[in-house]
Amino acid sequence: MPSPMALNPPSRSPSIFKKKKSFSQLSSMTTAASYLSAVHQADTRARSHDNSSVSSTPALSLSSSVTASSEDTVLNEDDENNCLAYPFTPPTSEQVFTTVHTEFGHCANEAYRCVSKHDYSKPVQEHAIEEPPYYILLTTYISYLILLCFGHMRDFFGKRFTKSYFTHLMPHNGYAPLNSDFDSFYTRRLKRRMDDCFSQPVTGVAGRTIVILDRYSTDNNHTQIFTGSKTRALNISSYNYLGFAQARGGCADAVEESIRRYGVSTCGTRLESGSSELHASAEALVARFIGMEDALISSMGFATNSTFIPALVGKGSLVISDELNHASIRVGVRHSHAQVRMFKHNDMASLECLLREVISQGQPKTHRPWKKILVIVEGLYSMEGTLVNLPRIVELKQKYKFFLFVDEAHSIGALGPHGRGVTDYFNIPPRSIDVLMGTFTKSFGAAGGYIAGPKILIDALRLRGHSGSYAEAMTPPVLTQVVSSMVSIMGVAPSSQSTKSSLILSPASSIVTLKDSAEELPGMAPPSMLPTWMNLHPALADGSEARMRIRRLAFNSRYLHQGLKKLGFITYGHPFSPIVPLLVFNPGKMSMFSRMMRSRSTPIVVVVVAYPATPLVTSRVRFCVSAAHTKEDIDMVLRACDEVGGILDLKHGVGERWGIDEVCKRAVELVHSV
Structure with missing residues (x-):
């Protein structure tokens, strides 16, 4: 009732x-x-x-x-x-x-809850790009042209009449220039002018709200002057998907207790193998949560890709990568010395065509068969907000027999009815994928990353991966945050239902089959997997609070996505994506959007992104939704976007438009009509 x-x-x-x-x-x-x-x-x-x-x-x-x-x-x-x-x-x-x-x-x-799962009565949504009117593209290109002309003119005359400001770009006292004027042109002439929109210093927890340190500049953002005051703003710019970035609560209490027991560093807690008992417990728990046989964790998310991909492939191997894959994947592939080919973003026809070509042709010059073919995709793409077409890729995997690597840095915890990523969202068995990678820096409010897969593969990566041999272990407080947040999503099984297994018990034995689906997913975490001193709040231990967070995140994501569309904006991404890009196109409008949102009576902190992180003419605002936001918070963001978007002429989307009051009033209807 x-x-x-x-x-x-x-x-x-x-x-x-x-x-x-x-x-x-x-x-x-x-x-x-x-x-x-x-x-x-x-x-x-x-x-x-x-x-x-x-x-x-x-x-x-x-x-x-x-x-x-x-x-x-x-x-x-x-x-x-x-x-x-x-x-x-x-x-x-x-x-x-x-x-x-x-x-x-x-x-x-x-009523402000929703379940994140794929409806198989409908096809997987393709990545559709909505084009703006031609005058928007034309004025955007003209703005870049004006920037280039005036910027090079200032460089030309400045080097001759105000040399003191250009010493770092000219030979000086026998030294070569510190920077190339051509390479640094974009940084000096565009990015620096809007540096107040980036790298905003903050203090405290980046939760539902955030406290920013006020600053101003008198030299076009070359230097910043702090006023000493602070401003609390609504935070829709952090990867705090499940809202675990909290200074108080059950997870924070567990972290505080771990600091009392272990300290804040790894000193004194490392074993001869390079990790502590808490480290082994976290790896076993991650494997159980993901649904894989084994897992290893790394102290840095970027390094998880860049140091372990070279251990997976080498010379004579081929990596097929989505064109919008993260920089950490690109770095790892370069270090592996494997051949690399790219396919169009989330285009399964392009991927299949490329697979046919590389398999039939083999290695260059010799045409010998490839030693390995590894396809690398992301579960959720951080700049586009698009979701990988995992069902189709799994079909291609069964047909062409390649290895599949899925980076779930943004999707783990944020997608699926159980918060277990794209496999959970699409109801696909996790073990149909060879390697699942993810990070703890988003949904779990911690740091580091993991690789999950077959035990024989994980054992090899422990020896061959550079992070295993040369990087430091994760600190006990970070490990505790990972364990407590992940356990709160899984729930702790009652002692009568848990097995008396040790921490090193293979997670494979913990797989259970859900009665309402054919998907295999891990059950609740047995108490033996938790440190004996960790006593979670009952709402965390039974998983009820985390389930609430997952459903609130799904509602907030769909509501903001559909609300912006009904207001007339052009947005990218999947309706369930907690990353909602709003296209502004012109770089001048991008900086103005950020400043106008921050200067409102209720300040709103947003992330703006431009070239080279995005294509030249697709500058955007990237909203990052959290379960910590209330429905009223999303209303506030939509009202601000409606006002600022009208001033900056950003409403170029097609389709039926609603007024802002109607959007806020019919939020539940919007969410369930997608």
Whole structure:
């Protein structure tokens, strides 16, 4: 039976982003006793008024907040016990939330949930590129032409009349130029002019909101001057897909306990094999979570690809790579000395045509058969937001007998009804893929990466991969964050249902078959896989909180994607992708979009991307949705985009358009109509 909250959608709550007042206002609430006293008084007032309705963004939990009905206080960044008070009714003790509101938004409405899975009654969605009007392309090219002309003119005259500003580009005192004026032209003449949109310094946790350090420049962003003040903004720019980037909560408590036990470095915890018992536990847990026989973990996500791909292929081997694969894959392939061919992005016809050619022709000159053919794709592409056509690639794999490597850096944790990536989303057995790679830096709120596959392959990679021999092991706090967040997604099996297996038990024995599908997926994690000192909160241990996060992320992703389309914007990507690129085309509009979003009454921090990370004329804003966002947060982003997009002339999409009020009102209908 649905809860009263689900039957009565909450009204829109006031913004939490307020101008800062003096920190002295909170001086009387610096002790835990005063915190509890203030909350108790607010709770008593709420009960006396007999208020049964609760906003979808209520006040903080008892352990992390102070609630005041009359004063409009703000988050005290310098206070050890950060607090945030709201002018609306706090939750009662039966409705207490366990997360800090600024880090993870409170949303009790079950209507704002969705399940991320592929509907096999429909074909796999192809990557469709919507073209803008010709005048947009023409003005974009003209803007680059003007930039080139004026930039080279300034370089020409500057080297002759203001040499002091160009010493790094000219021979000086017998030294060669430090930089090439041609190679550094784009950096000097375009990127530097919009450097305030990039590398914004922040402090604190990059959760639902983020605190940015205010700065300004008096020399066209050549240098930045910090004002000393800070601004809290809505954060839709971080890869915090499941919202585990939290300074408080069950995972943070486990990390704190690991620091007490192990310290913050690997010193004293490494065994002769180069890893600790916690390290071995994490690898076994990763293999069980992914559904593979074995796994290894690396302390750096980029290095996971760049150091282990050379151990997979070498001379006489062929790597077939998607043209939009990540730089870490490209670096790893170059170091392997294998031949490389690329196919059009997510184009299965192009891939099959290339497979036929390379198999029939063999190696260049000798035409001998290839030693190995390895196809490398990404599960979710970070710049386009597109999802790999995994069912079709698996069909081609069975037909042409190549090895398949899937990089799930962005898809693991963010896709699938169980949060286990593209195999979970498409309901494909994980072991039909040879190598599954992923990182812990996105959905799990940690660092590092993993490679999962057959045990014989993982054993070989431990010996031949450069990271295994030369890189440092992951630190215990990072390993604890990985274990706690991953276990919260899986859930911990009751002791009566778990086997008395040791940590080194092969994860292959933990595979179970789901009753409602033919897919094989890991079951819950047995308590023996967790450190004996790790005591997770019940909501984390039974997996209920993580399931809520996965479903909230799916809703937020679809809502933002469809909302932008209905407002008339051109967007890329899959409807379930938490990465939503909005095309702005002109580089000048790109920087203006970022500045206008940041200067709103409620600041919104976004990521803008341009050449060379994207093609020249497809500059874009890349929204990164999180489960930490509430429906009201997505409303706020859509309203801001609607206003800024109208000013900058960005609405060039085709199809039926809705007004912003209609989009916000019919959000649930939009999500389920995709």
